[in-house]
Every structure is written in C-alpha cells, then in structure tokens.
Amino acid sequence: MTETTSAGSRARRKNKGLKIERIYTTPGVHPYDEVTWESRDVVQQNWKTGETIFEQRGVEFPDFWSLNASTIVTTKYFRGALGTDARERSLKQLIDRVVLTYVKAGKEHGYFASDDDADIFEHELTYALLHQVFSFNSPVWFNVGTKSPQQVSACFILSVDDSMDSILNWYKEEGFIFKGGSGAGLNLSRIRSSKELLSSGGTASGPVSFMRGADASAGTIKSGGATRRAAKMVVLDVDHPDIEEFIETKAREEDKIRALRDAGFDMDLGGKDITSVQYQNANNSVRVSDEFMRAVEEGTSFGLRARGTGEVIEQVDARELFGKLNQAAWECADPGVQYDDTINAWHTNPETGRITASNPCSEYMSLDNSSCNLASLNLLKFLKDDDTFDTETFQKVAELVITAMDISICFADFPTEAIGDTTRDYRQLGIGYANLGALLMATGHGYESEGGRSLAAAITSLLTGAAYKRSAEIAGVVGPYAGFARNAEAHRRVMRKHQAANDQVRTLDAMDSGIHAAATKAWADVISSVSATASATPRRRCSRPPGPSAS
CATH class of the missing domain: 3.20.70.20 (Anaerobic Ribonucleotide-triphosphate Reductase Large Chain)
Known part of the structure; x- marks a missing residue:
C-alpha cells in the first residue's frame, strides 16, 4: 500500500469517528446543574498528637458526596499550593481539568463523528465522574490538565x-x-x-x-x-x-x-x-x-x-x-x-515478547517497558431499585470509559522513550470494577458461594467483552494498534479463549443469566470485529515522544 493510499485511508477513518450515545444526560442540561452543591471544610489531624496536618476550608462538593470522599479528593487530588489562588477548591474544577483535556484530545485525533458527539462524550464523562459511576486511576487526577508531565498510567513494567x-x-x-x-x-x-x-x-x-x-x-x-x-x-x-x-x-x-x-x-x-x-x-x-x-x-x-x-x-x-x-x-x-x-x-502479543512481570498489584501483565492506564466502574451504581442489575447501562458505561482511556494515550507523557513507544504501539488499558463484595451482599449472594462466583464471572466477562468490542470499534475509526498486525493470529486466539471461557460460565438465576447473555453477545461481536480488523491500516503514534519535561 502506498503512503498516499494509507493517508487517504486514515483521513476517511478520521472523518468517520465514533457516534457517542447518551446514557445519563439530557440535551441542553449540564450535569452540574442537576445537583445541589455545598461548601465544606476539610481538616485532618494527627490521631496521636491532635496536630492539624491538613486544612482547606470552603471546598465545594455535591451534597450527596460523603465526608470521606470529599476529604480524599481535597487532600489527594486538588492541585495547587495550599493557601494560594492557584489551589483548586471545587470538584467542578477537578473534573473539568480532566474531562476537557480528554475531549480536546479526542477531537484532535479523530475519535468523534461530530462536534455533537464530542459534546455528548463530555457530558456523559462528567456525569459519570460526578456521580461516582466510575473513577480513573490516581495519576489522571494528579497530572492531567496540569503543567506537570501528563503521566496518566498507574502501572508500569520495567x-x-x-x-x-x-x-x-x-x-x-x-x-x-x-x-x-x-x-x-x-x-x-x-x-x-x-x-x-x-x-x-x-x-x-x-x-x-x-x-x-x-x-x-x-x-x-x-x-x-x-x-x-x-x-x-x-x-x-x-x-x-x-x-x-x-x-x-x-x-x-x-x-x-x-x-x-x-x-x-x-x-x-x-x-x-x-x-x-x-x-x-x-x-x-x-x-x-x-x-x-x-x-x-x-x-x-x-x-x-x-x-x-x-x-x-x-x-x-x-x-x-x-x-x-x-x-x-x-x-x-x-x-x-x-x-x-x-x-x-493468554498473552495477546507474544510475537513481540514474553510477559515476564506485573505491576505492583498484579492486575496488569504485559510487555517489558510498557504502561497501563486503569479505571474502575462502581458496581453498586448499576443495582436498580428492584434489586436487578442494569446490564445495558453497565455495558454502555464500560464502552464510554474504554474510549476515554484510549484517548488518554494520545496526550500522555511517559517517563522513558521506550515506555512511551511500547505504550503507544500496544495501547494497554485496564478496566475493572469496585464494590463487588457490596453488590453480592446487596443481592443476597454469599461471598464464597456458587451464586456469588457465577454473578462475578458474568459481570467480569461482560466488562471484558464490552471493552474489547469498543476497542475493535475504535480500531475501525483510527486504525488498530501498531503492534496488532504481527500478533493478529495470537490476538484472535486469545479472544477465542475468552469466548470459550465465557461459554463455560454456569448461571444460577435470572440476574446472572441476563448479564451472561449480554456477555455472550459481546464476545461474538469481538470475534467478528477482530477478524475484520486484521487487514486494516495500523494507526500512527498519535503523540509526541517524551521530551525532557516528561522526565
């Protein structure tokens, strides 16, 4: 394929973009305008001595946020020197700093079919963060939208x-x-x-x-x-x-x-x-x-x-x-x-190299000199009033979040050139969930029971299938990751292993049966999408290599 033809293909993909679906938001209404905001004082003391070790008064949070949640965000994630005007004081500032950076990068790199889709993406991502439907990993909150190097990945393998x-x-x-x-x-x-x-x-x-x-x-x-x-x-x-x-x-x-x-x-x-x-x-x-x-x-x-x-x-x-x-x-x-x-x-890229190690918590295993951006969905947010699981919304949110995570690689800084190259070429993303134990208790499942394991397996399979499905859709818009072609057969083999593992999940009640049915459909879509992606033109690296500021 000539360079001219490749450029034309990339241009057509860029013009195509993703259609972003509304999940929670209403046209013409900003998510911030739908909640009640209140002012709080965050003061922390040394439990031994009583000495005040942190104090920021007059911070702004939604009234439904717990004191613990607002304390964590204020002390850990608000940027700027305490006592100065540069210090963030509202959750709105924090969310805007992050979300608007993602939207800008998504537009620049051809992720959205139209400006309207970019606006919907902005509102849906804002709503989901505002209402604690999911959270990015901490480095996103520390670094994105600041003057510091925008290191977005929580996990590295050296x-x-x-x-x-x-x-x-x-x-x-x-x-x-x-x-x-x-x-x-x-x-x-x-x-x-x-x-x-x-x-x-x-x-x-x-x-x-x-x-x-x-x-x-x-x-x-x-x-x-x-x-x-x-x-x-x-x-x-x-x-x-x-x-x-x-x-x-x-x-x-x-x-x-x-x-x-x-x-x-x-x-x-x-x-x-x-x-x-x-x-x-x-x-x-x-x-x-x-x-x-x-x-x-x-x-x-x-x-x-x-x-x-x-x-x-x-x-x-x-x-x-x-x-x-x-x-x-x-x-x-x-x-x-x-x-x-x-x-x-279960390695999707064995032709590039073996997996020899993991990140500190072992939820990320991939190539040496690589990094992974993480996010977690809050499972309790998908438990409906009638004690059923909102399977459809869960899958939509998973696809929204994986889109944002992929965009982050386009503007991220990395500590070394080797890590930056590997991450841009293989685009490792880690989507997970939190509050599984609380969901099991809320739905009457024993933590160590066949029903509990069945529900957890179905949710995990759906989350993984939805993420790979959206990843394939992104590949259709901006091209597959650069390392895909040399690993295409291995990648397809691992997707088939996931599909086979999903087929072995035994469901015990209506809740996990419904989730498992959605997972089965997602994996069927993944298998067909990965086959269609095999001949697609790989994307070029969509960000600058790290300069001195990234080190």
Whole structure:
C-alpha cells in the first residue's frame, strides 16, 4: 500500500469517528446543574498528637458526596499550593481539568463523528465522574490538565539486564515513575545470582542485594509529590539460583521488626525507626513454571539455572522449596505466586515478547517497558431499585470509559522513550470494577458461594467483552494498534479463549443469566470485529515522544 493510499485511508477513518450515545444526560442540561452543591471544610489531624496536618476550608462538593470522599479528593487530588489562588477548591474544577483535556484530545485525533458527539462524550464523562459511576486511576487526577508531565498510567513494567548500567537505570526510571504518582514492577531474573562469577573473577552480588537500593529509593519518594508512598513489584523466576534467599527476604525482616519492637524501638508504620527495616516498599512474587509445579506434585528435584548459560548449577527438592514459599507467605503475606506458562498462554502479543512481570498489584501483565492506564466502574451504581442489575447501562458505561482511556494515550507523557513507544504501539488499558463484595451482599449472594462466583464471572466477562468490542470499534475509526498486525493470529486466539471461557460460565438465576447473555453477545461481536480488523491500516503514534519535561 502506498503512503498516499494509507493517508487517504486514515483521513476517511478520521472523518468517520465514533457516534457517542447518551446514557445519563439530557440535551441542553449540564450535569452540574442537576445537583445541589455545598461548601465544606476539610481538616485532618494527627490521631496521636491532635496536630492539624491538613486544612482547606470552603471546598465545594455535591451534597450527596460523603465526608470521606470529599476529604480524599481535597487532600489527594486538588492541585495547587495550599493557601494560594492557584489551589483548586471545587470538584467542578477537578473534573473539568480532566474531562476537557480528554475531549480536546479526542477531537484532535479523530475519535468523534461530530462536534455533537464530542459534546455528548463530555457530558456523559462528567456525569459519570460526578456521580461516582466510575473513577480513573490516581495519576489522571494528579497530572492531567496540569503543567506537570501528563503521566496518566498507574502501572508500569520495567526491564533490567545483568549490567550495572541497567541496574542503575532501573533505580532512576522507578524514581520518575513514583514521582508521577504511579507504580512499577519488574523481573530481576536476568541478573546473575550470588552463586555465579563476574567477568573479573569475583562473585556476583545477586538480585536481592540490588533490591536494597531500590527499596530505599521507593521509601524516600512519595508518589505524586505528597500524596502516597511508592508502589512496586519485584519478581524472580523460580529457577533462579537465589530463589530461596528471595523467598525468605521479607519474612526475616519481619522477625527483625518484632525484635526491635520488643526492644523498645518505634516500629509502627511511619515510626522513626521503621526505616531500618529493608524490603518493605515492594510486593514480591515468585514466577513459577508448569515444570516446577509438576515437580512439586511428583515430589522430584528441580534445577536452578545459571543466568548466562542456562545450565543447571544446583538441584533442589521442589516440594521443600514450595513449602518454604508457603511458609514465608503465611508469615508475612509475601511472596505471591505468578503462573508464567498460564499468563503467557493468554498473552495477546507474544510475537513481540514474553510477559515476564506485573505491576505492583498484579492486575496488569504485559510487555517489558510498557504502561497501563486503569479505571474502575462502581458496581453498586448499576443495582436498580428492584434489586436487578442494569446490564445495558453497565455495558454502555464500560464502552464510554474504554474510549476515554484510549484517548488518554494520545496526550500522555511517559517517563522513558521506550515506555512511551511500547505504550503507544500496544495501547494497554485496564478496566475493572469496585464494590463487588457490596453488590453480592446487596443481592443476597454469599461471598464464597456458587451464586456469588457465577454473578462475578458474568459481570467480569461482560466488562471484558464490552471493552474489547469498543476497542475493535475504535480500531475501525483510527486504525488498530501498531503492534496488532504481527500478533493478529495470537490476538484472535486469545479472544477465542475468552469466548470459550465465557461459554463455560454456569448461571444460577435470572440476574446472572441476563448479564451472561449480554456477555455472550459481546464476545461474538469481538470475534467478528477482530477478524475484520486484521487487514486494516495500523494507526500512527498519535503523540509526541517524551521530551525532557516528561522526565
């Protein structure tokens, strides 16, 4: 295809745009005009000393917002120095700062069929945020529409190699990510173990020793400036020669906490002596393989492999190692477990690279040097007065939100060029939900019951199917993501796996049956849409590469 033809195709797609459907709003009526606003004083005190640690009076919120919600937004998300005119003081300012940035980018990059569709998008997104139907991840609230780099992703996956340059670069990249209000994860398994030699003839330090420096950095840097502590994930493969040291690292540090506490030191969270304890700023996970789990089942030995050559340098009892992992998790809740073969079997982009790690909370797993923008739908907002679930509205909101999330990649800044390139080429989005437990209780489902699991499965399947369906529709307007073509067959295979998993959901009552029927329809649409997308012209990167300001 010639460049001229490609440009013509892109122009036709841009003119096509998305038709945006009204969900909650009324033509000619702004969402702000439909609620009652009130002035509140937000004052926080240290629970130990009574000292006032935050105060902003006269902030504006809807009267139906809880005191807790308005306090969180005022203290965490309002931008500008306290006591100055630059400080935000109304929820309207916060929502407008975010929503209008999304609308502007959506117009610039051809997402909307008309200006009317852009206006509807603005009002629907405003309504949904105003009424707590969903929320973006925190970096959106911290950064979008401000003079700071517009880092919109909460989750990053980094890459580190077995060199000092790469290890020190890991420290730097994490620092920039934490500064922007986000979290990062990475796999340290490429780093030589403490049982292997350096080229100079000495013995390598091993990944656990380098974790100390990264942990200290994370403990020092507050995300978003002054909003919360950094979040990080460290992963090590189960065949790494230092795996036992990694497994027991945090459990032994907690032994230290108890000993120091008993000796009279201040070991409370935030206490003046807690900083002497290491590895407390990260979640740790062991990456286990099917080979290792079969060895556990069969009670056989398992080989730990040198990082450079891949040769087995030590044999361990698989069950004994797995027992130590479970003991440590029982003692201190770390490490977790990630099932490497299963994760990569559901990978939509395996031709580009394997999935080796996750973000700090493990809800995002993708390529190295990538990021993911997140949002969560509030399930209780879809429970109707007659105690039925509003399936149709839930799907419409999911499609609205995934549209906004995709737009965000067009204007987002990224901490490194590699992360920016990967994110723009693969456009990773993570849509989820909150208040599942409350929904189950409100509908009379036991949290651990067949009915509860059935309802949760149906909702999850519909959310995922609706997101992929809208993603395919966006691809039809602005083109598929740049990495799609080389991974098209794998992408289709994973979509079929999702469809098959949806078919296996067993419904038990009218509520989950209705949701599941909508999910089944959504997955059928996804399969047909992905096939039609295979020959489409990929989109060009729709944003500038990061400059110095993004770092």
